[in-house]
Amino acid sequence: MSHPGDLRYSKEHEWVRVDGGTATIGITSFAADELGDIVFIELPEVGSSLTQFAGFGVVESVKAVSDLFSPISGEVTEVNAALAEQPELLNSDAYGEGWIARVSLADSAELDALMDADAYEALTS
Amino acid sequence: MSDTGSLLRTPLHDRHVAAGARLVPFAGYEMPVQYRSILEEHRAVRTAAGLFDLSHMGEIGVDGGEAVAFLRYALVSEPGALEPGQAQYSMLCDEDGGIIDDLICYHVDDAFLIVCNAANHDAVLAHLERLLAKGDFDATVEDRSDRTALVAPQGPASAAILATLTELPLEELGYYRALRGDVAGIDCLVARTGYTGEDGFELFCAARHAGRLWDELVEAGGERLIPAGLGARDTLRLEAGMPLYGNELGPDTNPFEANLGRVVKLDKGEFVGRAALARVQQAGPRRKLIGLVMRDNAIPRHGYPVLHDGATVGVVTSGTASPSLGERIAMAYVPAELAGVGNRFAVVVRDRPYEAEQVKLPFYKRQRQEQH
Numbered sequence: 282m283s284h285p286g287d288l289r290y291s292k293e294h295e296w297v298r299v300d301g302g303t304a305t306i307g308i309t310s311f312a313a314d315e316l317g318d319i320v321f322i323e324l325p326e327v328g329s330s331l332t333q334f335a336g337f338g339v340v341e342s343v344k345a346v347s348d349l350f351s352p353i354s355g356e357v358t359e360v361n362a363a364l365a366e367q368p369e370l371l372n373s374d375a376y377g378e379g380w381i382a383r384v385s386l387a388d389s390a391e392l393d394a395l396m397d398a399d400a401y402e403a404l405t406s
Numbered sequence: 407m408s409d410t411g412s413l414l415r416t417p418l419h420d421r422h423v424a425a426g427a428r429l430v431p432f433a434g435y436e437m438p439v440q441y442r443s444i445l446e447e448h449r450a451v452r453t454a455a456g457l458f459d460l461s462h463m464g465e466i467g468v469d470g471g472e473a474v475a476f477l478r479y480a481l482v483s484e485p486g487a488l489e490p491g492q493a494q495y496s497m498l499c500d501e502d503g504g505i506i507d508d509l510i511c512y513h514v515d516d517a518f519l520i521v522c523n524a525a526n527h528d529a530v531l532a533h534l535e536r537l538l539a540k541g542d543f544d545a546t547v548e549d550r551s552d553r554t555a556l557v558a559p560q561g562p563a564s565a566a567i568l569a570t571l572t573e574l575p576l577e578e579l580g581y582y583r584a585l586r587g588d589v590a591g592i593d594c595l596v597a598r599t600g601y602t603g604e605d606g607f608e609l610f611c612a613a614r615h616a617g618r619l620w621d622e623l624v625e626a627g628g629e630r631l632i633p634a635g636l637g638a639r640d641t642l643r644l645e646a647g648m649p650l651y652g653n654e655l656g657p658d659t660n661p662f663e664a665n666l667g668r669v670v671k672l673d674k675g676e677f678v679g680r681a682a683l684a685r686v687q688q689a690g691p692r693r694k695l696i697g698l699v700m701r702d703n704a705i706p707r708h709g710y711p712v713l714h715d716g717a718t719v720g721v722v723t724s725g726t727a728s729p730s731l732g733e734r735i736a737m738a739y740v741p742a743e744l745a746g747v748g749n750r751f752a753v754v755v756r757d758r759p760y761e762a763e764q765v766k767l768p769f770y771k772r773q774r775q776e777q778h
Contacts, residue, residue: 317428317637318445320727321705323756339756341705343444343726344637365703 283402284309285376289392290401291334291352296376297395304353304386308340310375311405316342319371324360325382331355333391338381340371353391355384416461417555417616425633433524435462438635447638448729451602452772455561456634457623460608461616464527465554466534469517470545477518480537480678481511482661484671488513493582493599496669497661498533503682504657505664506533508649510599512584519595519610523651527551537678555616559623560606560642562772563630568607570626572596590622601639603646604772644724645731647697647768653708653723654695654737663691663739665767693720694745697767698736698753702760706736706753713752713759714744722753728769735769736762 288296294312298305313319321341331337331351338349360382364370370379396404413436422429427438438459440447450456468477477485483496490513498506507526512519522530527549534547559568565576574587574596584597592615600606611619624631640650649655649664660683661670672684700706706725711718725736736753744751747766752759 317440318443320445321703341727343641343729344439346705346707 284311284398286398288376289352289395289397290404291350291395292404293334293350293352294405295350295352297352297392299386299389299392302386303358303383304355305380305383306352307375307380308349308371309401309405313372313375313379316340316345316347316372318343319368322364322368322371322381324362324364325357327357327360329357331357331382331384333394340368349381351384352395353384354387356387357382357384359383414462416459417613418459418461418557418620421617421620422459422633427633427635430636432636433462433527435524437462438633440635440637441633444635444637444641445729447632447634448641450632451561451604451606451634451638451642452730453562455559455563455567455606455627455631456602456638457620457627457631458558458560458634458639459620460556460558461554461613462524463551463556464520464522464524464530465550465556465610466520466522466531467517467548467550468520468534468545469548470543472544473518476538476541476543476545477511478674478677479541479543480534482670482677482679482683483511484674485511485513485518486674488518490515491583491585493584493597495582497655497666498530499661499679499683500657501679501682503660503679503686505651505655505659505661506530506657508651508655508666510597512595512597514584514586514595521556521608526651553613555611555613555619556608557611557616557619557623558600558606558608559627559631560600560602560634561604561631563627564604564606567623567627567631568596571622590619590626592619592622594619601646601648602642603648603768603770604642640724641726641729644726644735644737645728645768645770647737647770649695649737650724659739660686660691662686663693663742664695691742693739694742695723695737695739695767696745697765697769698722698725698738698751698762699765699769700734700736700753700760700762702762703734704753704755704758704760705734706738706755706760706762710736711754712738712740712762713754714740714750716759718754719744719751725753730770733769737767
């Protein structure tokens with residue numbers, strides 16, 4: 282399994298892509314595979330504040346309920362509304378169409394607490 | 407990952423590993439919960455065929471001159487009504503009317519075969535042996551679980567697939583009927599039973615032949631059949647409104663509240679639990695197992711509270727996002743006086759109430775094919 286080199290990863294299997302002051306977050310393809318068919322996601326609300334490593338939502342597969350933990354702190358500026366109708370995008374395109382939310386980055390120093398792709402690959406293989 | 411070192415394996419374990427199954431502990435066995443996708447496996451069973459390994463289940467033979475009398479005393483149903491080659495869904499209850507296990511009782515040749523849940527196998531065996539020792543019946547109870555494999559092709563294409571491997575007259579084999587004969591040259595008991603709500607079969611064979619039987623079925627099935635795991639089995643049975651021991655059934659539930667009163671034959675004479683069950687039937691069950699469809703976008707799960715007019719009145723026993731119906735469904739126990747199709751409830755999901763409406767069970771009923 283390969284994970285994109287331009288992302289940072291958390292131990293809780295979330296990823297973050299930083300573009301200027303905006304961070305896009307999602308769950309990793311490893312997490313999606315482990316969960317199995319995802320049938321529901323509880324998205325955060327636009328305007329809500331996320332705290333690094335704190336819970337911000339829930340995903341449910343056919344069999345199980347799992348909490349989502351934000352890899353980064355910041356205010357939610359946008360959520361991927363398509364996931365409400367098509368939660369399976371989390372399985373099919375975890376790093377693309379399966380993105381979960383965009384946040385305004387509160388503190389870029391938090392990125393240092395995350396892994397690069399090689400470290401994440403080592404964690405999950 | 408959990409430690410699977412002490413778990414038992416079915417004779418098909420190597421097939422599951424080779425097929426890339428995700429194996430989980432279940433009832434003391436290491437069992438496939440899914441191969442590639444629960445949804446894919448679920449849909450295969452609804453539209454074509456899925457192949458299940460159910461070798462973890464218990465098989466107990468009951469034989470002897472008074473086998474019928476013994477089973478009439480042990481089970482809540484009337485096994486005396488079974489012709490050879492016929493099966494019935496039944497239960498073992500305790501003296502208080504609580505359910506020890508639900509099971510299928512087959513009348514095969516001159517004897518009986520009990521197929522029970524893997525998790526209850528030890529309890530069922532001990533219970534039967536205790537009753538046997540106490541009652542002075544001319545009967546024997548024999549555990550055949552370890553040497554028996556159970557392979558189940560389920561789904562609308564299963565009859566056509568099985569027909570390529572056997573000379574048995576499958577078209578004459580009705581629901582809850584069983585026949586002994588060769589499948590792919592392997593001696594099997596072929597039963598038209600299942601736990602999916604679809605047409606399908608359960609094939610019992612000697613454990614040492616299970617691998618070959620599995621391979622032959624996979625080969626004969628081609629693109630119409632895929633292996634299916636316990637995850638799909640659970641969503642399929644839930645859509646079909648079939649109870650699962652440990653969820654809908656247990657020592658604290660009786661058959662009447664689980665909508666299974668029809669199985670209990672109070673007029674057959676004395677049997678274990680009769681007095682208690684007669685009282686339940688007379689008074690009516692205090693609670694009822696109902697079907698719920700969520701009107702809000704939240705998935706009900708086992709153990710979630712059920713509200714009525716804001717007060718907690720019951721609990722979800724099983725719930726899921728139904729793959730076939732595209733709805734979020736649940737079974738739940740509620741007080742009998744609140745039960746009624748169309749009645750409104752709420753299910754508490756992550757501390758918030760979400761609206762649900764009671765619907766008729768089962769949630770899903772297959773379209774029966776015309777008989778030719």
